[in-house]
Amino acid sequence: MKFDRLIALFPCESLEDFDLGRKEDDAEELLSAWSALWHPALLAGQDDIPSWLPPSTPPPDPSGCLVVVPDCCEPSLSTQWPAEAEAAGACLLRGMKHRDRMLAAALERLGPDAPAVDGDLAADFLALGYCHLQVELINRKSRYMSNLDESSFRVSALAAARAAVDGDSADARDQIQAAFDRLHEAREYFHPLEIRLLDLTLLAPTTLGAALLDRLPTCPTNLLVSGEVIDRMAQDEPRTLEALQKALEDGTVELIGGEYGEVPLPLLGPEAVNLNLARGLAAYEEHLGHRPVVFGRRRFGLTPVLPRILHRRGFTAAFHCTLDDGRFPVANQSRIKWEGFDSTTIDSLACVPLDAGRASSFLQLADKLGDAMDLDQTPTVVFAHWPGGSSRWYDDLRRIAAYSSVLGKFSTISAYFEQTSFAGQQARNNPDDYRAPYLVQEAAAGRRDPISRWVRYFARRAKLDAYQTLRTMETCVAGGRKQKGEEGGEKRENEQLALAIEDTRDGDESDGPPLDDRLDKLLDESLAGFTRSIAGDSDSTQRGILAVNPCSFRQRLRNVEVPAMGFAWIGGGDSSAAPPVAKEKKRRLLPRKKEPPLAEPNVLRNEFFEIRFDPQTGAIRSISDYRSRDPRLAQQIALRLPRGGRPGDETNYSIMAADRISVTSAGPVLGEIVCRGRLMDRDGRRLAGFKQTTRAWRGSRVIELLIELDVDRLPGPNPWDSYYAVRFAWKDETLCLYRSANMANVPTELTRIESPQFLDLRRDRLRTTLLCGGLPYHRRFGLRKLDTLLIVQGETARSFRLGIGIDVPHPTAAATGFLSPPLELPDQPPPPSPTGWLFHLDCRNVLATHWEPLTLHELLENDENSRGLTAPGGFRVRLLETDGCGVRLGLRCLRSVSSARILNVGDAPPDELSVEGDRIEVPIGPHQWIEVEARFLWDRLPTCPTCR
Numbered sequence: 017m018k019f020d021r022l023i024a025l026f027p028c029e030s031l032e033d034f035d036l037g038r039k040e041d042d043a044e045e046l047l048s049a050w051s052a053l054w055h056p057a058l059l060a061g062q063d064d065i066p067s068w069l070p071p072s073t074p075p076p077d078p079s080g081c082l083v084v085v086p087d088c089c090e091p092s093l094s095t096q097w098p099a100e101a102e103a104a105g106a107c108l109l110r111g112m113k114h115r116d117r118m119l120a121a122a123l124e125r126l127g128p129d130a131p132a133v134d135g136d137l138a139a140d141f142l143a144l145g146y147c148h149l150q151v152e153l154i155n156r157k158s159r160y161m162s163n164l165d166e167s168s169f170r171v172s173a174l175a176a177a178r179a180a181v182d183g184d185s186a187d188a189r190d191q192i193q194a195a196f197d198r199l200h201e202a203r204e205y206f207h208p209l210e211i212r213l214l215d216l217t218l219l220a221p222t223t224l225g226a227a228l229l230d231r232l233p234t235c236p237t238n239l240l241v242s243g244e245v246i247d248r249m250a251q252d253e254p255r256t257l258e259a260l261q262k263a264l265e266d267g268t269v270e271l272i273g274g275e276y277g278e279v280p281l282p283l284l285g286p287e288a289v290n291l292n293l294a295r296g297l298a299a300y301e302e303h304l305g306h307r308p309v310v311f312g313r314r315r316f317g318l319t320p321v322l323p324r325i326l327h328r329r330g331f332t333a334a335f336h337c338t339l340d341d342g343r344f345p346v347a348n349q350s351r352i353k354w355e356g357f358d359s360t361t362i363d364s365l366a367c368v369p370l371d372a373g374r375a376s377s378f379l380q381l382a383d384k385l386g387d388a389m390d391l392d393q394t395p396t397v398v399f400a401h402w403p404g405g406s407s408r409w410y411d412d413l414r415r416i417a418a419y420s421s422v423l424g425k426f427s428t429i430s431a432y433f434e435q436t437s438f439a440g441q442q443a444r445n446n447p448d449d450y451r452a453p454y455l456v457q458e459a460a461a462g463r464r465d466p467i468s469r470w471v472r473y474f475a476r477r478a479k480l481d482a483y484q485t486l487r488t489m490e491t492c493v494a495g496g497r498k499q500k501g502e503e504g505g506e507k508r509e510n511e512q513l514a515l516a517i518e519d520t521r522d523g524d525e526s527d528g529p530p531l532d533d534r535l536d537k538l539l540d541e542s543l544a545g546f547t548r549s550i551a552g553d554s555d556s557t558q559r560g561i562l563a564v565n566p567c568s569f570r571q572r573l574r575n576v577e578v579p580a581m582g583f584a585w586i587g588g589g590d591s592s593a594a595p596p597v598a599k600e601k602k603r604r605l606l607p608r609k610k611e612p613p614l615a616e617p618n619v620l621r622n623e624f625f626e627i628r629f630d631p632q633t634g635a636i637r638s639i640s641d642y643r644s645r646d647p648r649l650a651q652q653i654a655l656r657l658p659r660g661g662r663p664g665d666e667t668n669y670s671i672m673a674a675d676r677i678s679v680t681s682a683g684p685v686l687g688e689i690v691c692r693g694r695l696m697d698r699d700g701r702r703l704a705g706f707k708q709t710t711r712a713w714r715g716s717r718v719i720e721l722l723i724e725l726d727v728d729r730l731p732g733p734n735p736w737d738s739y740y741a742v743r744f745a746w747k748d749e750t751l752c753l754y755r756s757a758n759m760a761n762v763p764t765e766l767t768r769i770e771s772p773q774f775l776d777l778r779r780d781r782l783r784t785t786l787l788c789g790g791l792p793y794h795r796r797f798g799l800r801k802l803d804t805l806l807i808v809q810g811e812t813a814r815s816f817r818l819g820i821g822i823d824v825p826h827p828t829a830a831a832t833g834f835l836s837p838p839l840e841l842p843d844q845p846p847p848p849s850p851t852g853w854l855f856h857l858d859c860r861n862v863l864a865t866h867w868e869p870l871t872l873h874e875l876l877e878n879d880e881n882s883r884g885l886t887a888p889g890g891f892r893v894r895l896l897e898t899d900g901c902g903v904r905l906g907l908r909c910l911r912s913v914s915s916a917r918i919l920n921v922g923d924a925p926p927d928e929l930s931v932e933g934d935r936i937e938v939p940i941g942p943h944q945w946i947e948v949e950a951r952f953l954w955d956r957l958p959t960c961p962t963c964r
Contacts, residue, residue, distance in 0.1 A: 219239055327921055
């Protein structure tokens with residue numbers, strides 16, 4: 017039978033009030049109901065194009081009509097009308113969700129004489145119907161009117177349908193093109209802007225097969241893929257890898273990515289971030305011969321440290337959006353300049369993608385495009401999907417784009433940045449604007465040790481840093497001659513160690529103990545090697561402890577101050593460190609007052625602070641300094657079991673009960689108090705046993721807390737609401753809270769804080785710093801309380817170490833020193849000088865994050881006389897400003913320096929630095945991370961015996 021009219025019912029009285037924010041099933045039905053009517057076999061026998069009506073006013077004379085009734089319109093439809101319409105000879109399509117079923121039912125009613133139409137050509141008609149609806153919605157919702165030349169559009173659409181059923185595909189496509197041109201003119205009348213469409217195909221190890229292989233030859237595609245997935249593709253899917261290589265060469269596919277694995281970047285230091293990018297880029301180059309120049313990732317992990325590191329690694333742009341949980345700032349422009357900690361900017365696409373697999377994304381497309389064209393200088397829509405996971409409506413959009421750019425034009429992301437311009441919006445976002453979901457995700461996945469894995473990671477990373485620094489110090493002192501290629505082998509070994517540390521953090525901890533043993537062995541060997549390099553020819557029988565400091569700031573070991581990048585020899589009886597001469601003279605003029613012990617019952621002290629314990633609970637009742645005398649901080653251990661009410665109510669926590677508080681060391685160097693007890697609920701039932709050891713070293717501003725828990729009751733499933741924690745409270749509500757973010761010292765107002773290094777409470781010149789020791793998760797309540805999480809569900813660790821710093825001037829340095837392993841070698845003869853340093857930084861807010869020695873052969877690689885020569889030729893060091901204060905740093909060395917320079921990105925020339933003797937002046941801006949290369953001054957080139 018031939019239909020007289022083609023009608024779809026829409027749940028609205030006019031397109032202006034059509035609610036597009038509908039459920040997924042409703043969206044699928046509505047789009048299917050409308051576009052199915054545009055099949056050429058249905059359209060060819062019509063005098064007009066399909067129309068829509070509200071269910072409240074269906075056609076009064078439905079005889080001969082094909083009416084599609086979506087389920088969402090049924091409640092508004094008269095209960096008698098369907099039966100009356102069918103009795104009058106109407107064809108009603110009801111209870112059908114998908115377009116294929118609607119088409120099959122409608123074409124069946126045409127009978128055996130229904131014309132056969134090429135399937136690909138018919139799909140173009142369905143896309144034309146979808147495009148017509150979107151253009152009408154865009155214009156009517158934003159301008160309350162349509163500017164479509166309906167007569168010309170109708171003529172072209174019907175002519176195309178008749179040509180299609182007659183078998184004239186070329187003429188049909190010409191008429192379809194004319195119809196699309198009319199739609200483009202209608203849209204451009206109100207919105208004369210070019211819309212950019214970006215396809216974002218997500219790859220994972222499970223999506224590398226046929227679905228991806230079939231999709232690669234189609235229109236411009238951007239693959240969001242990590243180096244780890246490329247490795248897996250090369251191993252398991254060589255055919256897909258070959259097809260991807262060809263698509264990259266043809267320019268139809270572009271890579272977005274850069275990292276090897278999508279690791280939790282906000283919790284890492286810049287060295288680890290840089291290492292992950294270097295490893296990822298190497299994987300791309302090895303398998304594809306191409307590397308991404310646009311950074312992106314699917315899992316949350318954006319952080320303001322990235323722009324600088326991406327710039328160093330040769331990236332030209334970034335995708336400022338992630339596709340899982342977590343929060344990140346969204347701009348009202350698609351193209352922005354993303355500004356990092358150090359004011360480095362990188363072009364970025366800040367457009368939240370639509371899910372290409374959901375019909376609701378395409379029902380709402382008119383709203384998205386209308387808003388983009390009204391607000392965005394470069395209207396952009398990104399569609400994200402897995403290979404083979406896009407919907408039929410995305411296929412329609414691709415067909416539309418092949419005919420016309422009425423709804424947008426697809427392009428690769430590099431072409432997007434080349435063809436668009438910066439709109440003037442520069443985004444410098446606070447680190448608090450990026451809120452990670454890591455703890456919740458790990459708990460939901462049932463991962464083992466969601467907290468202590470970070471403690472182990474930072475401990476291993478500190479050992480590796482110490483080892484590499486000691487090797488640099490040894491080489492710069494002693495130099496030496498090695499076999500050809502050995503220097504490169506040691507560098508590769510260091511890289512493999514660093515990668516092993518990264519892998520054990522996110523992988524199987526079964527590799528952890530062997531890695532720890534290897535790190536300890538290397539650290540012992542490097543410490544012994546450095547000790548030999550500074551040893552003199554002394555025949556002294558005196559023996560002592562050689563303490564070595566691998567950090568770029570001074571530290572106290574055994575109550576002796578060890579210079580930065582230096583050493584101190586502690587002889588017998590020196591561990592108590594004699595007081596300065598000036599202080600001793602002053603004491604002679606005044607009556608000598610006996611100093612109190614460092615520890616006595618319920619009191620622990622040194623020259624900087626005093627700690628008082630509660631004898632009933634064993635908690636720290638107060639920590640006060642001798643200047644202000646006010647209590648700064650209180651501390652206790654608790655299990656949080658929420659009982660309702662306000663989150664910060666004390667009833668949500670267990671109660672401490674001390675069984676024994678004992679003084680285990682009263683001085684003169686170390687004061688130590690050990691408290692043993694129980695954690696009980698409000699009904700007196702034991703929840704856990706605890707042991708807290710509190711230490712105060714003479715001359716140190718850091719209080720050390722060692723906590724052991726014997727857990728009877730495990731926390732609940734919500735890791736942010738049920739946990740064992742160290743609780744801190746302070747009196748002053750005006751204190752400002754700072755935290756570490758990629759080793760930067762930044763203010764925070766978050767209630768759920770991720771900071772593995774430190775938290776700093778400040779007011780004026782008073783600072784109380786919580787040294788976290790790798791414990792990353794903290795929860796703040798109000799203005800005066802904070803919980804540092806120790807045990808959540810899935811956590812197996814029961815021993816923890818934290819620190820509390822009193823007026824430490826630079827918290828990042830204090831936190832780094834707290835993590836650094838103590839390097840002491842007993843039974844050592846005195847060196848020529850009892851103390852000394854090799855390198856010195858005169859600004860404590862600048863840290864050295866990496867040291868690397870340079871031999872003369874490396875610096876003079878074109879000089880045949882230097883072949884095989886490993887005398888110390890210089891060094892490379894990466895420096896990080898941590899407090900947001902630019903300085904002119906003085907870097908002093910153990911030898912005179914001939915030249916120094918800051919290494920820049922790629923082929924950019926280095927910046928030469930001012931050198932005077934052994935001092936290098938290094939300008940470094942707020943939060944900058946730079947690499948400096950220095951060359952030692954040699955009067956003459958040392959002779960290499962193998963080259964004589």
